[in-house]
Amino acid sequence: MARLLILGAGVAGHTAALHAKRILGKNHEVIVVSPNSQWNWIPSNIWVGVGKMKQEKVLFPLAPLYQRKKIEFHQGLATAVYPEGGNGHESPYVVAESTMEETKGQTVEIEYDYLINCTGPKLNFAATEGLGPDAGNTVSVCTASHAHEANEHLQKAIESCRQGKKLRFVVGTGHGTCTCEGAAFEYTFNLEHVLREEGVRDNAEVYYLTNEAELGDFGVGGMTFTQQGFQTTSRLWTESLYRERGVQAIVGAHCSKIEPGVIHYEQLDGSTHELEFDFAMLLPPFKGADMKAFDKKGKDITDEVFNPAGFMKVDANYGAGAYENWTADDWPKTYQSPKYDNMFAAGIAFAPPHQISVPRTSPNGTVITPAPPRTGMPSGIIAKTVVLTVVDRIKGKNKPAYSSPMTGMGAACIASAGMGLFKGSAASMTMHPVVPDWQAHPNTGRDEKGTSGEIGLAGHWMKHLLHILFLHKAKARILWWMIPE
Amino acid sequence: MNEVLEFDPGIMERIAVAPLPTKKTLKARKNVFVQLWRLIGINIRMLKVIAASHHR
Ligand SMILES: Cc1cc2nc3c(=O)[nH]c(=O)nc-3n(C[C@H](O)[C@H](O)[C@H](O)COP(=O)(O)OP(=O)(O)OC[C@H]3O[C@@H](n4cnc5c(N)ncnc54)[C@H](O)[C@@H]3O)c2cc1C
Numbered sequence: 001m002a003r004l005l006i007l008g009a010g011v012a013g014h015t016a017a018l019h020a021k022r023i024l025g026k027n028h029e030v031i032v033v034s035p036n037s038q039w040n041w042i043p044s045n046i047w048v049g050v051g052k053m054k055q056e057k058v059l060f061p062l063a064p065l066y067q068r069k070k071i072e073f074h075q076g077l078a079t080a081v082y083p084e085g086g087n088g089h090e091s092p093y094v095v096a097e098s099t100m101e102e103t104k105g106q107t108v109e110i111e112y113d114y115l116i117n118c119t120g121p122k123l124n125f126a127a128t129e130g131l132g133p134d135a136g137n138t139v140s141v142c143t144a145s146h147a148h149e150a151n152e153h154l155q156k157a158i159e160s161c162r163q164g165k166k167l168r169f170v171v172g173t174g175h176g177t178c179t180c181e182g183a184a185f186e187y188t189f190n191l192e193h194v195l196r197e198e199g200v201r202d203n204a205e206v207y208y209l210t211n212e213a214e215l216g217d218f219g220v221g222g223m224t225f226t227q228q229g230f231q232t233t234s235r236l237w238t239e240s241l242y243r244e245r246g247v248q249a250i251v252g253a254h255c256s257k258i259e260p261g262v263i264h265y266e267q268l269d270g271s272t273h274e275l276e277f278d279f280a281m282l283l284p285p286f287k288g289a290d291m292k293a294f295d296k297k298g299k300d301i302t303d304e305v306f307n308p309a310g311f312m313k314v315d316a317n318y319g320a321g322a323y324e325n326w327t328a329d330d331w332p333k334t335y336q337s338p339k340y341d342n343m344f345a346a347g348i349a350f351a352p353p354h355q356i357s358v359p360r361t362s363p364n365g366t367v368i369t370p371a372p373p374r375t376g377m378p379s380g381i382i383a384k385t386v387v388l389t390v391v392d393r394i395k396g397k398n399k400p401a402y403s404s405p406m407t408g409m410g411a412a413c414i415a416s417a418g419m420g421l422f423k424g425s426a427a428s429m430t431m432h433p434v435v436p437d438w439q440a441h442p443n444t445g446r447d448e449k450g451t452s453g454e455i456g457l458a459g460h461w462m463k464h465l466l467h468i469l470f471l472h473k474a475k476a477r478i479l480w481w482m483i484p485e
Numbered sequence: 486m487n488e489v490l491e492f493d494p495g496i497m498e499r500i501a502v503a504p505l506p507t508k509k510t511l512k513a514r515k516n517v518f519v520q521l522w523r524l525i526g527i528n529i530r531m532l533k534v535i536a537a538s539h540h541r
Contacts, residue, residue, distance in 0.1 A: 215496070239503035249500060250493045267493070381538055410534035425514065428527050432534045450534050456514035458523035462531075484535045 012347025426459025
C-alpha cells in the first residue's frame with residue numbers, strides 16, 4: 001500500500017485528491033492536509049463581493065466529502081517537510097499544525113511515499129503598508145469571507161451615493177508584483193454594473209489601478225485576437241470596454257503605501273502620486289506557503305527545495321536570465337522536484353521560471369510587472385497530470401512522467417462584467433497557450449484559432465454554468481470526473 | 486478629491502479614442518438568440534482549447 005500526501009485543498013489539491021482516489025481505489029491511501037474546513041469556488045467570490053451571491057453558495061464543508069470518498073483529511077497547516085525522513089522516521093514526512101478549534105496548534109507528523117504540494121498562494125498583504133482588510137483601509141475578494149466583507153463596505157458606499165455624495169471607487173492591484181489582474185478587471189466591471197443598477201452611477205467615479213504596463217496585459221503579455229478579418233490586441237479590446245463603461249485607468253502602478261482614504265503609488269516613469277478614494281478593492285501580491293524543508297540530519301534545506309518567495313522549485317529552467325533569453329522551454333513540464341523525485345508541486349505552489357509579461361522596473365528600481373498567473377484551468381490540469389505520473393509510479397509502471405507545460409496548455413478566462421439572466425455580461429477570453437511559444441507560433445506567440453475574446457450575455461451564462469459545473473465536480477457528484485479541469 | 490487625469494494622461498487619451506461598439510453591436514450582445522448561438526461558439530472554442538491542453 002502506497003501513501004500519497006496532498007498539501008492544500010484548493011483548485012489543484014482537491015482535483016488531485018479526487019482523481020487520485022478514483023484511480024488508486026481502496027488499495028492505496030490518499031491524505032489531504034489543508035487549513036480550511038470549507039472548499040471555496042474562488043472565481044464566484046467576485047459575485048459575493050458585489051452582493052449578487054451569498055457566501056454560502058461558494059463554500060461547502062470538506063470533511064463529509066472526504067469521509068464519503070475515503071480520503072483522510074487533516075485540517076491543518078503544513079509547516080515543514082522532511083523529504084529524507086529523520087527524527088526516527090524511516091520515510092519522508094511532513095509536519096502539520098492543526099487549525100481545528102479543539103486541537104489548534106497541535107502538530108502531527110505524516111509520512112508519505114509521494115507528496116504533491118498544492119498550497120497555492122499566501123496572500124501577502126504585508127508587502128504594502130496599510131493594504132488589506134486587516135489594516136482596514138482596503139477590501140479584498142480573495143477569500144469568501146473577504147468578499148462578504150467587501151460587499152458590506154460596498155453597500156455602505158452605495159448608500160452614501162444614494163444620499164447624493166460623490167464617491168471614488170478604486171479597484172486593482174495593491175503592489176507592483178501582483179498577479180490575477182483578471183480578477184481585478186472582473187470586480188471593476190461588476191462593481192460598475194451594480195452602481196448603474198442601483199441608479200447611483202452618476203455619483204460614482206470608477207478607477208482601475210493596475211501594475212500592468214498597458215490595459216489587456218492580464219499578466220500574460222497581452223493577447224492578439226482575430227475579429228472580423230482583422231487582428232486586434234487585447235489592449236485595444238479592453239480599452240474599448242473602459243470607454244464604453246466610463247471607467248478610468250491608471251497603469252504601470254505600484255502601490256507603496258495605503259492610508260485611510262489615500263493610495264500612494266509609483267508609476268513606471270518613476271513619478272509618485274496620491275490617489276484619494278472612498279472605496280478600494282486592491283488585490284495583494286502572492287507568495288508561497290511558509291514551509292521549511294530539512295534533510296535527514298535536520299539541516300535546513302529550504303532554499304534548495306523552495307525559491308525565496310516560498311514557491312516550490314520544479315523542473316523549470318530558473319537560470320534563464322534576461323528577458324531576451326526567455327524561451328518556452330524554461331517552463332516546467334512534469335512539475336517534479338529536481339531534488340526529490342517523489343515530490344511534485346501543482347497550481348500556484350510551483351515556482352515559475354520568470355514572468356510572462358515583459359519585465360519592467362521604474363527608474364527608482366521598483367519592479368512593476370505582473371507575476372505570471374496560474375489560473376483555475378492550468379492549476380487543475382497540472383494537478384491531474386501529476387496524479388497520473390504518481391499513479392504510474394505507485395503501480396510500478398516504468399514510464400516517463402506525464403507532461404503538461406504551460407507553453408502547450410490553454411486557459412479560458414470568463415471575466416464577468418455584470419450579473420443577471422438577461423442583463424448580465426462577460427468578457428470571454430481563451431488563449432492557447434498561456435505562455436507564448438514564439439517558435440511554434442511566430443506571428444503572435446499563440447495559436448490564432450485558440451486565442452479569442454468576445455463580450456456579451458453568453459459569457460455571463462457560461463460563467464454561471466461553470467459555477468454550477470465546478471461545484472458539482474468539487475462535490476464529487478455523479479459523473480464529476482467527466483467534467484474537464 | 487484630487488484630479489487623476491493629470492497623472493496618467495497617456496492611458497486616459499487612449500481610452501478616450503478607443504473604438505466604441507455601435508448600437509447594433511450592443512444590441513447583439515444582449516439579444517438572447519444571438520447569444521445562444523454565441524454560447525455554442527464559446528463552448529466549442531473552449532472544448533478545443535481543453536482538448537489541446539491535456540497532458541501527453
Ligand atoms: C478573486 C479571484 C477570482 C478568480 N477568478 C478566476 C476565474 O474566473 N477563473 C480562473 O481560472 N481562475 C480564477 N482565479 C484564480 C484561481 O482561483 C487560482 O488559479 C486557483 O485557485 C489556484 O489553485 P491552487 O490550488 O494553486 O490554489 P488555491 O485554490 O488557493 O488552493 C490552495 C490551498 O492550499 C491551502 N494551503 C495554504 N497553505 C497551506 C499549508 N501550509 N498547508 C496545507 N495547505 C495549505 C489553502 O488553504 C488552499 O486550500 C481567481 C482568483 C481570485 C483571487
